[in-house]
Amino acid sequence: DGGITQSPKYLFRKEGQNVTLSCEQNLNHDAMYWYRQDPGQGLRLIYYSQIVNDFQKGDIAEGYSVSREKKESFPLTVTSAQKNPTAFYLCASRGFASYNSPLHFGNGTRLTVT
Amino acid sequence: AQSVTQLGSHVSVSEGALVLLRCNYSSSVPPYLFWYVQYPNQGLQLLLKYTTGATLVKGINGFEAEFKKSETSFHLTKPSAHMSDAAEYFCAVSHIIQGAQKLVFGQGTRLTINP
Numbered sequence: 123d124g125g126i127t128q129s130p131k132y133l134f135r136k137e138g139q140n141v142t143l144s145c146e147q148n149l150n151h152d153a154m155y156w157y158r159q160d161p162g163q164g165l166r167l168i169y170y171s172q173i174v175n176d177f178q179k180g181d182i183a184e185g186y187s188v189s190r191e192k193k194e195s196f197p198l199t200v201t202s203a204q205k206n207p208t209a210f211y212l213c214a215s216r217g218f219a220s221y222n223s224p225l226h227f228g229n230g231t232r233l234t235v236t
Numbered sequence: 237a238q239s240v241t242q243l244g245s246h247v248s249v250s251e252g253a254l255v256l257l258r259c260n261y262s263s264s265v266p267p268y269l270f271w272y273v274q275y276p277n278q279g280l281q282l283l284l285k286y287t288t289g290a291t292l293v294k295g296i297n298g299f300e301a302e303f304k305k306s307e308t309s310f311h312l313t314k315p316s317a318h319m320s321d322a323a324e325y326f327c328a329v330s331h332i333i334q335g336a337q338k339l340v341f342g343q344g345t346r347l348t349i350n351p
Contacts, residue, residue, distance in 0.1 A: 126279075153336070162245060164326060164341040165280075172336050180338070212279055216337065222268040222287040222330065225339055227279030 124149045126228035128213050133233045135207075143198045143231045145213035152218045154196035155225065158182060159210040168211075171196055172218075200233065207235045238263045238331040242342035250350045255299075255314040257345050259327035262308065268330035269310045270339065271301055273323050280326060286310060297321070322349045 126147045135141045147154065153172050157165040167180030171190040185204025190196055196215075200207045210232050214225040243258040261267055268287050272280040284295025291303040297320075301312045310327060327342040 128279075131277075155338075162343060164343040165339075166341075167338060170336065170338065178336065214279075222285065223337075224270055224282045224285055225280075227272075227281070229279045230277070232277070 126213055126215055126226055128211075128228035128231050130231060131229065133231055135233070135235050137235055138202045139235075140202060141200050141207075141233065141235075143200065143211055143213075143233070145196045145198065145228060146194055147196075147213075147215045147226075147228075148194065149215055149217070149226060150193070151215035151226070152193070153216045154190070155214040155216070156180075156186075156188065156196070156198045157212045157214065159212055159230075165212065168198065200235075207233060209233060238267065238329045238340050240327050240329050240340055240342035242325075242327050242345050244345055245343060246346045246348065248348040248350060249317050251319055252316050255312075255317045255321065255347065257312040257325050257327075257347065259301075259310045259312065259342060260308055261310060261327070261329045263329055269301075269303065270328045270330070271295065271299070271310075271312050272326045272328065273297075274326065274344075275323050283312070283325075317347075317349050319349050319351065322347055 129144045155170040156168040169188045171177035187199045212230045213228045239262045241260045270285045271283040284293045286303045294300045328339045331338045
């Protein structure tokens with residue numbers, strides 16, 4: 123079945139450590155996105171990528187980095203510069219068929235930093 | 237800039253009762269609007285979308301939404317709530333910048349179903 127796989131589902135890290143969240147899709151979608159979800163704040167866009175080797179900052183990019191070396195993969199690194207990294211992270215993708223095509227989401231990674 | 241406001245962070249209804257989740261949007265251009273549902277510790281699943289044409293949009297699981305341009309609203313309804321409808325619901329508006337589609341989400345509404 124086609125879909126988006128995020129791993130791991132739960133991730134625990136000590137403060138000061140960088141951590142990378144994995145996102146892989148087999149939908150042959152061109153565009154990929156990373157969102158952060160906090161209770162009561164909805165989803166906020168961190169980074170997005172429309173094509174391989176290109177990506178743009180979203181609304182809350184500070185303290186995060188991404189790469190897009192392959193169409194299928196869009197890993198997110200949460201760096202030690204991110205002041206409040208504990209959150210639920212969602213990866214999404216979208217084909218370019220039309221601008222009204224919906225986002226497809228993975229099942230998320232819950233990151234806890236202590 | 238596009239934005240979305242969901243009225244009510246928590247809504248509670250009895251099983252079998254009408255479900256009404258409110259969404260108002262702000263957009264300088266004709267909007268593309270979406271409703272998503274999220275079950276605990278899962279990603280978001282598309283319920284329905286409005287692009288152009290018919291203003292009453294039917295989605296999955298018996299949900300529907302009506303686009304009202306004069307009221308800038310896109311409220312989600314279901315005639316009869318089921319226990320399995322308990323989840324968080326997000327309204328979103330599509331925002332195009334430099335050829336890239338970005339979705340702007342509301343804060344979400346948590347729906348509780350009472351037996």
